[in-house]
Amino acid sequence: MIRRGKGVGCMWYPIGFTVLANPSAATVKVNEDGTATLLTGTVETGQGSLTVLAQIAAEELGVSTDDIHVVSADTDTTPMDTGAIASRTTYVTGNAIKLAAANAKQILFEVAAPLLEVQPNQLEAVDRKIQVQYFPQRCLPIADVALQAQFVMGRPPIGSASYNPPTVGMDPETGQGKPFSTYVYATQCAEVEVDDETGEVDVIYMSAAHDCGTAINPMLVEGQIEGGISMGIGFALQEEMLFDDKGLQLNPNLTNYIMPTSLDMPEIDVDIVENFDPTGPFGAKGVGEPTAVPTAAAICNAIFDAVGVRITSLPATAEKVLRAIKEKNDNDQKILPAAE
Amino acid sequence: MTDVTLIVNGETKTASVPPETTLLKMLREDLNYTGSKLGCDVGDCGACTVLVDGLAVNACLMLAGQAEGKEILTIEGLSTLEKYHPIQKAFEDVAALQCGFCGPGMIMTTKALIDQDEDVTRQNIKDALSGNLCRCTGYTKIIEGVIDAYQEITGKKLPEIKPRAA
Numbered sequence: 001m002i003r004r005g006k007g008v009g010c011m012w013y014p015i016g017f018t019v020l021a022n023p024s025a026a027t028v029k030v031n032e033d034g035t036a037t038l039l040t041g042t043v044e045t046g047q048g049s050l051t052v053l054a055q056i057a058a059e060e061l062g063v064s065t066d067d068i069h070v071v072s073a074d075t076d077t078t079p080m081d082t083g084a085i086a087s088r089t090t091y092v093t094g095n096a097i098k099l100a101a102a103n104a105k106q107i108l109f110e111v112a113a114p115l116l117e118v119q120p121n122q123l124e125a126v127d128r129k130i131q132v133q134y135f136p137q138r139c140l141p142i143a144d145v146a147l148q149a150q151f152v153m154g155r156p157p158i159g160s161a162s163y164n165p166p167t168v169g170m171d172p173e174t175g176q177g178k179p180f181s182t183y184v185y186a187t188q189c190a191e192v193e194v195d196d197e198t199g200e201v202d203v204i205y206m207s208a209a210h211d212c213g214t215a216i217n218p219m220l221v222e223g224q225i226e227g228g229i230s231m232g233i234g235f236a237l238q239e240e241m242l243f244d245d246k247g248l249q250l251n252p253n254l255t256n257y258i259m260p261t262s263l264d265m266p267e268i269d270v271d272i273v274e275n276f277d278p279t280g281p282f283g284a285k286g287v288g289e290p291t292a293v294p295t296a297a298a299i300c301n302a303i304f305d306a307v308g309v310r311i312t313s314l315p316a317t318a319e320k321v322l323r324a325i326k327e328k329n330d331n332d333q334k335i336l337p338a339a340e
Numbered sequence: 341m342t343d344v345t346l347i348v349n350g351e352t353k354t355a356s357v358p359p360e361t362t363l364l365k366m367l368r369e370d371l372n373y374t375g376s377k378l379g380c381d382v383g384d385c386g387a388c389t390v391l392v393d394g395l396a397v398n399a400c401l402m403l404a405g406q407a408e409g410k411e412i413l414t415i416e417g418l419s420t421l422e423k424y425h426p427i428q429k430a431f432e433d434v435a436a437l438q439c440g441f442c443g444p445g446m447i448m449t450t451k452a453l454i455d456q457d458e459d460v461t462r463q464n465i466k467d468a469l470s471g472n473l474c475r476c477t478g479y480t481k482i483i484e485g486v487i488d489a490y491q492e493i494t495g496k497k498l499p500e501i502k503p504r505a506a
Contacts, residue, residue: 046439046476191505205505219435223481227438230478254384254473262469262479267503 002193007301009294010187014180015286016091016165024093025079025162026100028057030108032150034128034143035067036101041081042093043073047288048220049089055216056094056281060101062125063142079162087286090216091182094281096163103159111149111157112140165279182277184285186210188229190298191266194306199322201237203264203299209271213285222270225291229268232295234260240315344404348373349417355404363407364388364399367414375415375444379473386472389445390414396452398471415444418451427451427489436485438476445472450486454493462487462501 016022027039038057044050054068061067071077081093109120112130116123116138124133131139149157165181191205208225215221238258242250251257276283300311309324344361345354348371355370364381367373367390379387381400388399391413418425424432427450437443446469453460453468465486466479474482487498 046437048435048438205503223435223438223477226478226480227476228478231475253382254380255382259473259475260478261471261473262466262483265466265479265483267505268478268480 001197002195003306004191004193005302005304005306006189006191007298007303007305008187008189009297009299009301010185011290011293011297012183012185013087013290013293014183015086016088016181017086017179018165018168018181019170019177019179021164021167022082022088022092023162023164024081024088024096025160026093026097027079027158027160028061028097028100028104029159030061030104030142030146030149030157032143032147034063034141034146035069036061036063036104037069037071038097038100039071039078040093040097041073041075041078042089043081043084045084047084047089047224048217049084049093052090052216052220052284053094053097056097056284057101059282060098060125061105061142062130063128067128079160087184087288087290089286089288090284091213091280091286092163092165094216094284095279096161098281099161099163100159103161104157105159107149107155107157107159108142108145111153111155112145115140115145115148182213182279182285184211184213184287184290186290186294188232188294188298190295190302192299192302192306194303194321196307196325199318199320199325201299201303201316201318201321203233203237203266203302205266205268206233206295206298207269207271208291209273210287210291211273211275211285212287212290213275213277213280214283215272215274215287216282216284218272221272221287224287225270226268228289228291228293229295230260230265231292233264233266233299234258235292235314236296236299237315237317238264240317342405344408346371346404346407347409347411349413357404359403359405361404362400363390363392363397363402363404363412366404367399367412373414373416376448377441377444379441379445384473385442386445386449387442389448389472391448391452391455394452394455396449396468413448413451415447418447425451426492427454427485430489430492431482431485434481434484434488436477436481442472442474442476446474446482450489453486454490457494459496459499460490461499465490 029037050070055065057068058065109123113120128142129139130145149155168178170177188208193202277285341356342359343356353371377387379385383398383401390399
């Protein structure tokens with residue numbers, strides 16, 4: 001019989017470790033046509049980080065994301081980066097880029113201020129213009145200001161900066177301290193169907209509510225969450241590396257290391273719970289790894305809700321679930337005293 | 341060595357290859373169509389999917405000689421320098437791909453599905469894509485991209501389905 005159950009899994013996840021140095025650096029150069037070149041050492045592996053980082057630079061400079069030319073992950077030309085690891089890119093590298101863009105913008109402000117007859121701190125960069133705050137008609141195109149800076153004032157508008165979340169050593173006695181800069185939180189709910197005659201589990205629905213600070217690019221956040229859920233489903237139900245007694249992997253290929261396909265994916269509702277983290281670039285934190293954390297817990301809780309068995313080792317394969325159901329049924333049977 | 345002639349994306353191409361050469365190896369190494377990817381090389385991942393006479397095929401499982409004289413369509417045959425194919429445009433618009441390695445295979449599978457000229461349901465799409473593995477996206481946005489491309493190309497609407505969840 002097919003039984004349905006629902007389960008909830010919650011998590012927190014740390015962003016930007018501080019127990020060791022964790023720096024990122026960036027250079028932003030505003031070109032004389034109003035575009036900007038961004039040098040960053042971070043690696044794009046498909047998560048969309050370069051898009052997000054270009055958005056951060058564009059927002060700070062008041063230009064369009066299309067105006068940012070990103071040069072990345074080349075140690076010949078770009079600053080070294082700690083890496084696309086630990087869900088740190090938006091937070092740590094993003095902060096470095098925001099600071100670098102602000103430095104370049106400050107040069108533009110100092111060049112534009114006498115032309116607009118104000119102080120640099122009265123200016124703002126919006127819509128590809130340097131303009132006087134509250135007086136948007138008093139403005140200069142950012143391209144003209146960059147040209148002026150380069151060829152008249154002799155101050156090329158280039159900003160470099162680095163960001164390292166303040167390193168806090170651990171207490172050697174207790175091991176306590178402040179190991180991370182900031183934290184994200186999430187809750188996922190799963191609805192499953194469990195066949196109590198075969199032990200087979202089918203995830204039919206997942207909802208995921210994730211806090212990632214400001215979602216700089218909500219479409220990419222959704223993509224990360226949906227991808228994380230697929231990894232979580234694999235972790236919960238299918239994926240297991242098997243080793244023989246010599247430590248050789250028995251299933252080193254996709255034929256018998258089973259990962260989720262399109263048929264294993266449930267309907268997914270993604271809810272981005274936006275908030276503002278004052279230490280992040282424009283309030284952003286991160287979203288990468290956290291997305292896969294609560295999925296397996298939610299699914300195992302849903303299995304318990306459906307058939308009343310706790311699966312305590314992953315993956316919860318049909319064999320394991322069926323064995324647990326049989327054990328439970330055996331224990332539930334009343335043992336009648338033998339007839340005398 | 342065997343001479344094999346293929347019609348790749350409308351152009352006739354010939355190469356002299358050892359008889360055990362797979363279609364994928366010939367496309368990638370002899371003819372330089374590197375859009376089709378070598379993933380698992382045993383037909384599990386679908387990254388090498390190409391169309392052979394309109395059918396989606398794992399090019400790593402087909403010998404080049406078996407494709408002699410057949411019409412092969414690879415990812416390079418879809419777009420022009422000016423314009424994406426509607427499937428590629430739909431995938432881009434919904435951010436269907438992340439690292440993109442599965443992309444050529446996913447898109448060729450989608451092309452085969454849409455070219456069948458039959459009414460398609462969400463389940464048909466999931467079935468069709470089940471031979472193409474993706475580690476990044478969780479397939480959700482890929483399925484969205486296929487739906488958008490199907491509706492754009494055929495002008496049909498996907499039937500509404502009742503959600504299974506309570």
